[in-house]
Amino acid sequence: MSVWGILQRSAALSAHQPAVVDGETRYDYAELGRRASALAHYLRERGIRPGDRISILDDNSHTFLETYFAAAGTGAILNPLNTRLHPQEVAAILNDAGCLWLLADPRFAPQVEEALAAARSVRGVLWLDDECAGDFGLTADHYESVTSGEHRILDPTPVKDDQVVQLYYTSGTTGRPKGVMLTQRNVTVHALAAIAELQLTGDDIWGHIAPMFHLADAWASFAITWVGGRHVMQRRFDPAGVLSTIEQERITITNLIPTMLNAMVHHPHARSADCRSLRLILSGGAPIAPALVERIIQTLGCDYAQTYGMTETSPYLTISLLKPHLRSLPPNEELRYKAKTGWSFLPVELEVVDESDQAVTPNDQDVGEIRVRGGTISPGYWHQPDETAIAIRDGWLYTGDLATVDDEGYVTIVDRKKDMIISGGENVYSTEVENVLFSHPQVREAAVFGVPDSQWGEAVTAAVVLREGTSTSEEEIVAHCRQHLAAFKVPKSIVFVGELPRTGSGKISKSVLREAYMSGRLTCEPPELR
Numbered sequence: 001m002s003v004w005g006i007l008q009r010s011a012a013l014s015a016h017q018p019a020v021v022d023g024e025t026r027y028d029y030a031e032l033g034r035r036a037s038a039l040a041h042y043l044r045e046r047g048i049r050p051g052d053r054i055s056i057l058d059d060n061s062h063t064f065l066e067t068y069f070a071a072a073g074t075g076a077i078l079n080p081l082n083t084r085l086h087p088q089e090v091a092a093i094l095n096d097a098g099c100l101w102l103l104a105d106p107r108f109a110p111q112v113e114e115a116l117a118a119a120r121s122v123r124g125v126l127w128l129d130d131e132c133a134g135d136f137g138l139t140a141d142h143y144e145s146v147t148s149g150e151h152r153i154l155d156p157t158p159v160k161d162d163q164v165v166q167l168y169y170t171s172g173t174t175g176r177p178k179g180v181m182l183t184q185r186n187v188t189v190h191a192l193a194a195i196a197e198l199q200l201t202g203d204d205i206w207g208h209i210a211p212m213f214h215l216a217d218a219w220a221s222f223a224i225t226w227v228g229g230r231h232v233m234q235r236r237f238d239p240a241g242v243l244s245t246i247e248q249e250r251i252t253i254t255n256l257i258p259t260m261l262n263a264m265v266h267h268p269h270a271r272s273a274d275c276r277s278l279r280l281i282l283s284g285g286a287p288i289a290p291a292l293v294e295r296i297i298q299t300l301g302c303d304y305a306q307t308y309g310m311t312e313t314s315p316y317l318t319i320s321l322l323k324p325h326l327r328s329l330p331p332n333e334e335l336r337y338k339a340k341t342g343w344s345f346l347p348v349e350l351e352v353v354d355e356s357d358q359a360v361t362p363n364d365q366d367v368g369e370i371r372v373r374g375g376t377i378s379p380g381y382w383h384q385p386d387e388t389a390i391a392i393r394d395g396w397l398y399t400g401d402l403a404t405v406d407d408e409g410y411v412t413i414v415d416r417k418k419d420m421i422i423s424g425g426e427n428v429y430s431t432e433v434e435n436v437l438f439s440h441p442q443v444r445e446a447a448v449f450g451v452p453d454s455q456w457g458e459a460v461t462a463a464v465v466l467r468e469g470t471s472t473s474e475e476e477i478v479a480h481c482r483q484h485l486a487a488f489k490v491p492k493s494i495v496f497v498g499e500l501p502r503t504g505s506g507k508i509s510k511s512v513l514r515e516a517y518m519s520g521r522l523t524c525e526p527p528e529l530r
């Protein structure tokens with residue numbers, strides 16, 4: 001099955017099934033197929049050929065969904081752009097990818113204008129609205145004029161399984177962004193595996209709430225379309241809006257990052273919202289504290305599973321769904337497994353290995369690095385063979401994530417390899433300390449990182465966000481940690497912040513915290529009651 005073939009199948013077999021809900025915009029699979037075909041014809045007429053790169057800068061929307069399929073129909077490589085990037089960062093990606101056309105929402109017009117001033121390869125802009133927001137000296141059109149014409153059946157460009165169809169940029173170890181290449185095989189194998197693992201059907205209604213430029217959500221564009229399910233767009237995240245959308249549109253399943261889930265379950269409307277339609281909440285993008293998992297299950301009243309993956313892996317590598325023989329465990333034991341990172345996703349071969357590439361003992365204690373291989377694993381980085389060779393060795397992708405594995409095969413991530421703290425010669429894994437911090441009644445969010453220390457080598461440091469209307473002190477939080485952790489794991493200092501800095505995909509940026517702490521811009525003084 002090709003990426004375009006996924007849509008083609010549903011447009012034929014589920015033609016009159018509801019496909020998309022985007023605010024007041026609603027249409028079925030026949031219309032989704034028609035619009036994607038029209039966009040694909042337009043791209044071809046503007047000179048897009050197989051292997052050419054086109055980029056998209058947009059919030060979650062029906063236009064984003066249509067573009068994923070239209071690009072595949074022409075054989076082009078789609079490059080989704082992080083909407084939170086600085087214009088110069090966007091320009092760097094457009095230049096590295098050699099992007100020929102940019103599709104953008106008009107609300108990003110100032111960002112686009114500055115980026116295009118430095119982007120050498122871009123020939124034109126297609127504004128994802130009913131009017132142009134400027135041409136900036138290039139060819140420019142507006143989306144609705146392109147997709148509202150007479151229906152023309154698309155003769156799709158044949159795409160081989162090993163051809164690149166998507167290009168996602170992620171941060172690099174050298175500071176230069178890395179373009180992660182995903183092939184048609186990567187995308188379609190992952191979609192089919194997700195259908196099987198999550199038992200997706202045409203009755204499912206997926207909430208596109210996490211950003212569609214990120215694979216934490218983008219994979220569902222293909223899996224949900226394949227089964228003829230419904231796509232519901234949440235343009236931008238806000239807790240009250242998400243709860244309302246779940247209630248009104250009867251969303252059955254979605255994938256959110258822990259930060260989003262934390263904000264939702266602590267929102268004043270969380271317990272009164274009607275979320276009975278939800279059958280499963282997935283969480284991915286960052287480790288999650290068991291206390292938050294328990295709160296999610298209690299508040300939203302649905303099943304929960306943690307996922308783990310990377311852009312390089314399409315993305316899922318593990319999922320913490322309960323194995324059949326574990327479903328009769330007492331609730332507290334079930335929760336313990338659900339809060340783990342999970343067992344290997346269907347098409348993935350996963351190992352946790354020591355520095356000699358030997359599998360660690362599956363005792364839930366010995367720590368090693370996760371390495372993986374399989375049909376969903378990226379062939380490497382765009383025009384960066386050295387970075388590819390570092391990450392992929394002897395057919396295995398080395399993830400840089402440190403984990404334990406238990407006798408059931410459930411993996412638990414303890415830290416990123418680069419984030420592990422060595423204090424006084426002892427290894428300190430940040431997630432262990434963060435889980436203890438989360439269990440403090442006044443702590444809403446926490447991030448643990450290491451800073452240089454003349455005595456210890458590195459000092460364990462924690463940034464803490466308090467719950468609304470509460471207050472505590474550094475001494476109280478440290479005392480709480482001492483009740484649950486070995487002395488060398490207890491934070492040497494606690495800093496209080498109003499919010500934690502995040503990357504474009506919503507992950508906490510510990511490098512930003514570390515730099516702010518070392519420059520003296522963070523304080524240990526507790527905030528006033530908020």
